[in-house]
Each structure stands twice: as C-alpha cells, then as structure tokens.
Amino acid sequence: MIVMKFGGSSVEDATAISRLVSVVRTQLDRHPVVVVSAMGKTTNALLECARLAATGELGAAYYKLETISAHHFNTASQLTLPDEIGSLRKALNKRFDDICSVLVEIDKAGQLTPRSSDAISSNGELLSSLIVAAAMRAEGIDGVWVDVRPAMQTNDDFTRAVVRFDTANPELKSLFTRALSEGGVPVTQGFIGSTAGVVTTTIGRGGSDYSASIIGAALDAEEIQIWTDVDGIMTTDPRIVPETVKVKVISFAEAAELAYFGAKVLHPSTLLPAMVKDIPVRVCNSRRPETAGTAIVRHSPPSNALLKAIAFKRGISIINVASDRMLMAHGFLARLFEVFNKHETSVDMVATSEVSVSMTLDDTRRLDQIIADLQEFGDVVVERDQALICLVGENLKFTPGIAARIFSSIKQINVSMISHGASAINVSFIVNGTDVEQAVKGLHQEFFSEFDAETFDAPSVRQAGAPG
Ligand code: ADP
Ligand code: ASP
Ligand code: MG
Numbered sequence: 001m002i003v004m005k006f007g008g009s010s011v012e013d014a015t016a017i018s019r020l021v022s023v024v025r026t027q028l029d030r031h032p033v034v035v036v037s038a039m040g041k042t043t044n045a046l047l048e049c050a051r052l053a054a055t056g057e058l059g060a061a062y063y064k065l066e067t068i069s070a071h072h073f074n075t076a077s078q079l080t081l082p083d084e085i086g087s088l089r090k091a092l093n094k095r096f097d098d099i100c101s102v103l104v105e106i107d108k109a110g111q112l113t114p115r116s117s118d119a120i121s122s123n124g125e126l127l128s129s130l131i132v133a134a135a136m137r138a139e140g141i142d143g144v145w146v147d148v149r150p151a152m153q154t155n156d157d158f159t160r161a162v163v164r165f166d167t168a169n170p171e172l173k174s175l176f177t178r179a180l181s182e183g184g185v186p187v188t189q190g191f192i193g194s195t196a197g198v199v200t201t202t203i204g205r206g207g208s209d210y211s212a213s214i215i216g217a218a219l220d221a222e223e224i225q226i227w228t229d230v231d232g233i234m235t236t237d238p239r240i241v242p243e244t245v246k247v248k249v250i251s252f253a254e255a256a257e258l259a260y261f262g263a264k265v266l267h268p269s270t271l272l273p274a275m276v277k278d279i280p281v282r283v284c285n286s287r288r289p290e291t292a293g294t295a296i297v298r299h300s301p302p303s304n305a306l307l308k309a310i311a312f313k314r315g316i317s318i319i320n321v322a323s324d325r326m327l328m329a330h331g332f333l334a335r336l337f338e339v340f341n342k343h344e345t346s347v348d349m350v351a352t353s354e355v356s357v358s359m360t361l362d363d364t365r366r367l368d369q370i371i372a373d374l375q376e377f378g379d380v381v382v383e384r385d386q387a388l389i390c391l392v393g394e395n396l397k398f399t400p401g402i403a404a405r406i407f408s409s410i411k412q413i414n415v416s417m418i419s420h421g422a423s424a425i426n427v428s429f430i431v432n433g434t435d436v437e438q439a440v441k442g443l444h445q446e447f448f449s450e451f452d453a454e455t456f457d458a459p460s461v462r463q464a465g466a467p468g
Pocket of ligand 1: 007008009206227228229230232233234236237238239263264265266309310
C-alpha cells in the first residue's frame with residue numbers, strides 16, 4: 001500500500017479536489033490510503049473564529065464561520081452525487097454545530113485554552129476528508145471516510161501533542177488494514193489525533209505531512225507521497241527566489257535538515273517515521289501530477305552539486321549568557337541546558353567561548369521564564385527577530401574552501417553564530433531578520449545560477465508557489 005497526502009492547496013476547492021480524485025485513480029492498484037489537510041486556509045480561519053470568541057466577539061466569530069461553512073457546502077454540492085448530498089450535508093452540519101458549541105464555551109470562558117483551540121481547529125481536516133471521500137464516490141472510486149482520532153493516540157499537550165507510538169502504531173495498523181481489506185480507498189485526516197480516543201488533539205501546525213508518515217510507517221507502506229503546490233523540494237523557497245530548480249533525488253538526512261531548518265514544504269518531523277522503516281517519500285505537485293517530483297531516499301546518488309538546497313527560518317531569538325564562572329568549570333553547560341529541559345524548549349544552535357554561551361531558539365513561548373532562570377548563571381542578553389539560514393548538501397563534507405565561498409557571496413550582510421554541524425552536511429548561521437531575503441537570494445545566485453542537470457530539474461512551467 002501507499003500513503004498519499006494532499007495539503008491545503010491540493011484540496012482548496014472543487015477543482016483541486018477533482019484533480020486529487022484523478023491522481024488517486026492513477027494509483028488505485030497500489031492500494032492508497034489518502035490523508036488530507038484542511039481546505040486552503042481553513043485552519044487559520046477556524047482559529048481566528050476561536051480568537052474572536054475569546055475576545056467577546058462571538059457575532060464576528062459566527063460571521064467568519066459562515067464564510068467557512070458556505071465554502072464547504074458549496075464545494076460539497078459541486079462534487080457529490082444527488083443521492084449522497086443529503087447525508088453529506090448532515091455530516092458537515094454536525095461539524096459546524098460542534099464548532100458553534102465550542103465557540104459559545106470559549107465566549108463564556110473569555111479565554112482560548114489550547115484544548116478548545118484543538119476542538120475548533122481539528123474540524124478543518126474532519127470536514128475536508130468528508131468531502132473528499134464523497135467526491136471519490138461520485139467518480140466511481142469507493143472512498144471510505146475513516147476517523148483517524150481513535151488510532152492516532154497522543155499525549156494531552158494540546159496544539160502540539162506528541163504521538164504515543166507504542167499504542168498508536170498497532171491501532172493505526174489495524175484501523176487501516178481493516179479499511180483496505182474491504183477494497184475501498186480510506187480517506188482520513190492529517191494533523192489530528194486524540195488522547196486515547198477521548199479528547200481531540202492536534203500535533204502542531206503543518207502536521208499533516210507528519211501524520212502521513214506516521215501512518216505510512218505503521219502500515220509498512222511502499223511509498224509516502226506528499227502532494228503539494230510546488231514541483232518537489234526546490235533549491236529554496238520559490239516564494240523568495242522565483243528561479244529555483246527542483247532537486248530530483250535527496251537523502252533522508254539532507255531533507256530532514258531542510259525540513260528542520262525551515263523548508264515549509266515538509267513538517268520538521270515528517271521524515272523520522274519514514275527513515276526508521278526506510279520508506280521512500282516523494283514530494284509531488286498536485287497541479288502537475290505528470291512531473292516526477294522529488295524522491296527522498298536513504299542514500300541519494302552521487303552528485304556533482306555542492307549544495308542541494310537552502311532553508312531559512314525567521315523569528316529566531318539568540319540568547320547570550322556571559323559568565324566568569326564558566327572558566328574551567330565542569331558541569332556548567334549541563335546545568336545551563338537543564339533550564340531548557342525544564343521549560344521543554346529546544347535549542348537549535350549553540351556556540352561557546354570560555355566565558356560565554358550563545359544559543360538560538362525558535363520556540364519563544366517560554367522565553368521570559370527561561371531568561372529569568374538563566375540569570376542565575378550570568379548576564380543574559382537576548383537578540384530577537386533573527387533568522388537562521390541553513391545550506392544543505394552531502395558534498396559539504398568533502399569540499400574545502402566552501403565557507404569562504406558562502407560568506408563572500410553575502411559579504412555585505414552581518415553574520416553570526418556559524419555552525420558546520422556534526423553531520424557535516426549542513427552549514428548554518430544567523431543573520432538579522434531583515435537581511436534574510438537578501439542573503440538567501442545572494443546565496444542562491446552564487447550556488448544555483450548554474451546547476452547540475454543530473455541533480456536538478458528546471459521547471460518548464462513556473463511554480464504555483466512562486467510569486468505572481
Ligand atoms: P501544503 O499545504 O501542501 O502542506 P505548504 O504550504 O505547507 O503546502 O508547503 C509548500 C510550500 O513550501 C511551497 O509553496 C513553498 O512556498 C514552501 N517551501 C519552502 N521551502 C521550500 C523548498 N525548499 N522547496 C519547495 N517548497 C518550499
Ligand atoms: N491544516 C493544518 C495546518 O494548517 C495541518 C496541515 O495543513 O498540515 O496547520
Ligand atoms: Mg504543509
């Protein structure tokens with residue numbers, strides 16, 4: 001079997017869903033499980049409704065919800081057979097009624113808890129999957145709606161729940177094996193799960209890619225396909241550099257670095273489950289299904305390209321801790337990092353000298369408490385609004401003089417905290433947030449204005465993700 005995951009833009013309206021159905025049809029013989037995101041920007045819109053309700057603007061929340069519901073009903077009526085539209089409308093209505101009740105609760109409470117945020121945002125995927133399954137049936141494919149929540153078991157860290165693989169894996173396997181054995185095409189939700197089948201959770205924004213990979217690994221899929229709005233993994237985000245080219249094949253390690261360091265095309269955790277089971281992942285364009293996409297495999301073939309791609313992450317904070325007590329003191333760093341452990345916040349990059357430590361964070365939710373605790377160690381200075389740039393490629397391991405080439409191509413930009421990680425397949429550094437676009441453009445020009453045709457494909461038609 002294979003997993004086919006379709007992102008928000010690949011299910012955004014009736015045209016996109018019809019395209020999805022055609023793509024699934026071409027691979028029916030591979031026994032697909034279809035995982036979908038919410039339609040278009042529905043998750044953001046639902047969360048906005050929740051925020052309005054929390055600030056006492058229930059009327060405005062209902063008004064916004066009306067627009068969401070009109071789009072879903074309108075799409076459903078364009079795609080569904082007349083004898084099914086009644087039952088589909090009923091199922092969609094049930095979801096909108098649930099959303100309304102939670103909005104009323106949020107309004108009464110006067111605040112938005114992570115739990116009620118999940119109760120609202122999880123509906124995007126529940127709604128889209130109902131419509132996609134019905135659209136398949138209207139086209140003669142036996143789409144079977146499957147609620148993933150009882151099987152995708154997580155802890156109760158709402159809005160970023162952690163999957164409990166020990167229970168989730170066997171549950172997912174039995175849920176989808178049963179659905180597949182009946183010969184239909186299961187259509188299920190990315191992004192959502194539940195605390196042991198009881199309370200609905202979500203696993204973090206953009207998490208549908210991760211859901212697809214978890215399901216693929218639990219079922220020992222042949223392949224996990226991520227269908228999105230670009231041709232594959234590009235040399236950088238085409239929204240910043242329209243001249244990007246597509247990487248044909250990339251290793252798990254390279255793609256994982258890119259995803260972790262900000263390439264939005266894959267959720268940062270997507271590759272972990274696939275890597276463990278050695279399942280190839282393919283990133284494809286749902287608007288141009290005839291193109292091959294990017295294959296992500298254990299070992300990428302030998303390549304002459306120095307770099308595969310450039311990722312970047314905005315909204316980074318640097319924390320500098322300076323202390324004389326570090327001098328010759330063992331155990332200092334262990335105690336310092338214990339602060340991050342206590343606040344469940346991960347550090348991306350670290351640089352140390354004899355008297356200071358600099359660390360970068362992109363999760364700044366607990367920054368104030370972290371700073372307060374770190375002040376016991378020395379003087380703490382925080383620089384906000386920084387950006388991390390990460391250049392990835394397995395040949396970085398073998399290329400002397402690469403640092404000189406990287407930094408001379410952006411010499412007008414101030415760079416800090418350079419790191420050439422232990423894996424040696426990435427070079428990362430920090431720039432001021434306002435410089436990130438210029439830096440990425442300069443680096444792309446330096447490394448990809450001429451590209452190796454064995455490693456990359458120039459798209460014949462410009463990407464949907466590109467500006468314009
Ligand atoms: P989906 O809704 O299908 O999950 P996303 O918007 O989450 O899609 O991810 C696709 C987007 O990722 C692209 O439109 C593109 O702007 C962005 N992106 C960032 N870096 C890259 C990259 N290196 N290659 C391809 N796309 C990238
Ligand atoms: N719909 C969710 C989000 O917008 C999950 C996803 O699209 O991957 O974050
Ligand atoms: Mg995504």
